[in-house]
């Protein structure tokens with residue numbers, strides 16, 4: 001996904017802009033560029049990785065204390081230098097960087113070309129620069145020119161504009177694509193993701209949709225207001241810059257898998273009263289009365305967040321006794337969902353910026369449902385647009401594949417299920433569940449300490465290009481999630497299936513060259529899953545078991561990964577860890593970069 005960085009202050013902008021882009025590299029991109037203001041606008045762009053831009057920046061002088069920068073993930077126009085941002089107007093007096101999609105750009109571009117504007121790219125973004133130029137030609141001031149331009153645009157944008165004629169000033173505008181302003185001492189930063197500016201400040205202002213900010217060294221003025229924004233709009237980033245580095249690990253994905261014991265501790269911290277058997281969720285305290293009247297919950301999310309929601313369905317129904325449905329956000333937002341003010345719609349999202357999930361929440365609000373967020377990124381759009389919610393506290397997740405965020409989502413969903421049960425006077429499982437949750441960090445560490453089991457499974461899988469993940473009940477979503485992990489980082493065609501479905505078709509795939517990874521902890525479904533393993537074996541299938549009892553299945557399978565036993569409701573949190581490690585090791589064994597899988601971006605803020 002595209003990344004934006006801006007700076008205005010008294011220091012040289014270029015090093016700050018380049019550092020910000022390097023932090024945003026993980027989001028996935030195919031070209032990059034910077035523009036620095038110093039009486040004129042110096043724009044430097046390059047196709048490919050940041051190292052190509054760095055070579056050019058070294059060759060060209062780019063002195064100035066105000067500038068913008070961008071990493072581009074192509075949506076319109078091939079990844080070439082001429083399509084890289086920043087984009088400029090005909091005279092080079094205006095430069096801008098843009099995240100999002102301008103849906104009516106063709107008609108706007110045709111009008112501009114008919115009046116003589118010359119375009120140098122195939123992008124939708126460049127249209128904005130020429131529209132601003134056209135308005136400033138008619139003596140419109142920069143801010144008004146930007147406002148009037150955006151009034152004629154349909155689509156989404158996170159936009160930062162700089163003009164050679166308006167020194168030490170950046171204009172930032174947001175509609176559907178995140179922008180955050182970093183507050184420094186007589187300097188300000190702008191970014192599409194707080195991780196790009198955390199090295200300089202933890203004090204941030206999140207722009208809301210429809211807001212346009214004039215950002216100078218001295219302050220931030222919103223929507224033309226004469227008075228600068230005050231501290232009331234400021235929030236503080238709650239993690240540190242070293243959390244956006246690899247901590248000595250070869251990849252962010254491995255670092256984030258290995259830090260999951262701490263992540264679970266952080267997700268639980270301050271939320272469990274083990275003595276009185278109670279769960280405390282401050283983010284829901286203010287809506288307890290409303291929650292008590294809810295007669296149905298709809299969980300919405302995408303990808304791993306959706307699979308976490310499927311586990312949440314079992315947890316909330318079994319622990320709190322409330323009916324739950326789980327919907328893919330990309331489907332929910334286009335259906336005519338039958339929801340009411342007695343429905344709670346819970347959005348699960350690590351980034352809090354996924355376009356489909358954000359729009360699903362907006363649809364739920366239009367239908368007067370109670371909207372809740374289970375979000376990892378403080379101050380993100382979904383966190384701010386839902387009526388209430390619970391933060392994961394998993395820290396920034398840099399690897400494109402969701403690992404610690406997923407485990408944190410399952411942990412927090414368990415707390416939410418217990419909390420909802422409490423509101424309804426349901427307590428019988430609470431003490432056991434809270435005690436089980438408290439044990440999880442140690443049990444996860446035990447799995448991580450025995451990573452060698454994973455390498456045995458990787459050897460068994462060898463160069464396979466296909467495999468099935470199978471699980472039942474709480475472990476069906478883990479089969480789907482395990483398949484997604486393997487797909488997205490090692491490009492093996494993996495499918496997740498409920499074990500009970502095998503006899504309805506998929507078993508036709510099974511022969512000695514087709515491996516299956518079966519989630520079979522000793523739980524209420526073990527006997528059924530055992531039968532599935534025997535069916536696979538009878539057809540010569542290669543089988544890897546993830547189980548809590550090696551003795552029970554070891555003789556029947558080709559490789560076995562043993563994990564600790566916990567309560568059935570909590571077992572998915574442990575069984576998903578080997579699937580994460582398996583995906584990681586398979587990617588490394590195939591000389592792939594698990595942090596930057598092809599075609600993927602960390603946060604999908606476009607539809």
Ligand code: AGP
Nearest residue numbers: 303304305349350351354401402
């Ligand atoms: C999971 O490994 C993927 N990166 C992807 O499916 C992700 O879970 C999905 O895009 C949702 O992202 P979100 O949690 O930030 O909304």
